[in-house]
Amino acid sequence: MLYQRSSQLFAEAEKVIPGGVNSPVRAFKSVGGTPIFVKEAKGAYLYDEDGNKLIDYINSWGPMILGHAYEPVVNAVIEKAKLGTSFGMPTEIETKIAELAVSMVPNIDKIRFVNSGTEACMSAIRLARGYTDREKIIKFKGCYHGHSDSFLISAGSGAVTFGSPNSPGVTSGTAKDTLLATYNDLANVESILDANKGEVAAIIVEPVAGNMGCVPPAKGFLEGLRALCDKHGTLLIFDEVMTGFRLAKGGAQELFGVNADIVTFGKVIGGGLPVGAFAARNEIMNYLAPIGPVYQAGTLSGNPLAMAAGLTMLQEINKDSELFARLEEKTAYLERGMRKVLNDNKVAYTINRVGSMISVFFDEREVVDFDTAGYGNNDTFKKFFHGLLAEGVYIAPSSYETWFITDALTYEDLDYTINAVNKIFAS
Numbered sequence: 176m177l178y179q180r181s182s183q184l185f186a187e188a189e190k191v192i193p194g195g196v197n198s199p200v201r202a203f204k205s206v207g208g209t210p211i212f213v214k215e216a217k218g219a220y221l222y223d224e225d226g227n228k229l230i231d232y233i234n235s236w237g238p239m240i241l242g243h244a245y246e247p248v249v250n251a252v253i254e255k256a257k258l259g260t261s262f263g264m265p266t267e268i269e270t271k272i273a274e275l276a277v278s279m280v281p282n283i284d285k286i287r288f289v290n291s292g293t294e295a296c297m298s299a300i301r302l303a304r305g306y307t308d309r310e311k312i313i314k315f316k317g318c319y320h321g322h323s324d325s326f327l328i329s330a331g332s333g334a335v336t337f338g339s340p341n342s343p344g345v346t347s348g349t350a351k352d353t354l355l356a357t358y359n360d361l362a363n364v365e366s367i368l369d370a371n372k373g374e375v376a377a378i379i380v381e382p383v384a385g386n387m388g389c390v391p392p393a394k395g396f397l398e399g400l401r402a403l404c405d406k407h408g409t410l411l412i413f414d415e416v417m418t419g420f421r422l423a424k425g426g427a428q429e430l431f432g433v434n435a436d437i438v439t440f441g442k443v444i445g446g447g448l449p450v451g452a453f454a455a456r457n458e459i460m461n462y463l464a465p466i467g468p469v470y471q472a473g474t475l476s477g478n479p480l481a482m483a484a485g486l487t488m489l490q491e492i493n494k495d496s497e498l499f500a501r502l503e504e505k506t507a508y509l510e511r512g513m514r515k516v517l518n519d520n521k522v523a524y525t526i527n528r529v530g531s532m533i534s535v536f537f538d539e540r541e542v543v544d545f546d547t548a549g550y551g552n553n554d555t556f557k558k559f560f561h562g563l564l565a566e567g568v569y570i571a572p573s574s575y576e577t578w579f580i581t582d583a584l585t586y587e588d589l590d591y592t593i594n595a596v597n598k599i600f601a602s
């Protein structure tokens with residue numbers, strides 16, 4: 176495949192946009208090569224500026240769970256746009272999407288919409304701090320909760336890919352209030368809580384980590400966090416920006432049967448438009464302005480186009496009782512197929528998967544936390560990435576990312592992908 180026009184466009188972009196991209200992982204820095212400029216996408220496929228067709232396993236990093244340019248969502252946005260694109264005043268559709276989200280997700284009474292996952296998580300910890308009157312938070316090494324200052328401490332995803340998990344510009348004052356724990360290590364969390372008695376407002380966790388590759392919670396881990404939070408008067412925040420409306424209608428809370436105190440959303444909830452949200456029971460949400468003392472706001476929050484996309488997406492998910500079973504089946508099929516060809520070719524690997532989140536690490540050791548996720552960040556991953564790309568299969572350009580499977584993928588696409596993996600490693 177040729178990427179002549181993408182190369183040209185990238186060179187032009189680099190002159191006026193730092194690194195040529197508006198979000199670092201897009202730049203292909205860790206795998207090398209030219210980032211691909213997309214022209215359009217439909218269903219499971221991307222079409223780039225050079226006319227190449229790619230099977231997409233990223234799907235805008237999660238939102239396009241039903242495929243690109245999904246017609247009901249596109250039509251809803253077009254129709255809404257004709258009526259005006261922003262008012263900064265209440266609209267009925269905000270209540271409609273809020274009602275639907277609250278009906279789908281367990282254990283929440285109210286939800287507030289923002290413009291990104293970053294904003295959702297940033298607001299959630301402010302709310303937790305205000306509600307508990309405590310300042311510290313616990314986050315897990317390798318988890319990513321967006322780029323607000325408190326979270327850029329040992330962060331995953333692009334932050335680690337680019338070697339800046341602790342970003343310059345985050346003040347030491349902010350950093351001292353973020354306590355770091357090891358994912359899947361309850362004893363570690365307990366010791367941190369014991370050492371900071373009465374001071375920890377919240378534990379924020381990706382209930383299935385997706386920003387150090389896909390790392391499932393060990394059996395009992397989420398339940399253990401719940402129990403520790405109850406014991407210490409600390410709020411449990413599930414960052415469901417990836418898992419929300421992807422692993423089940425009710426997200427990880429439903430899948431694992433564990434209740435969080437605050438839940439954050441992004442990605443799927445916006446149907447591909449810039450949307451985030453955070454939600455909780457009444458006693459916590461009523462702490463927010465204008466009825467409570469914790470301030471949070473947004474000129475474009477609840478934007479009608481974004482709400483139209485999000486509402487239509489949630490309606491489609493809500494009415495399709497087979498969706499999550501189908502996604503599970505497709506992703507399990509891909510997993511089995513890749514395992515077989517990697518075994519046949521004697522490649523050292525680990526595959527982690529929960530529902531339609533999956534990643535391949537090129538090391539045979541188990542991947543359970545940030546340190547073990549690092550084993551797979553190696554040359555074999557680069558060979559894998561570029562090998563797949565050469566065959567027209569697009570995965571995330573970093574080993575610290577998850578693949579997001581879309582329902583638009585056919586079994587022919589999956590077979591094609593498995594065969595492409597075989598080609599890379601067949602000697």
Ligand code: PMP
Nearest residue numbers: 291292293319320321416417441
């Ligand atoms: N939380 C998690 C778990 C995420 O994966 C991400 C983004 N990948 C965010 C928060 C931040 O969301 P956004 O990029 O929309 O700001």
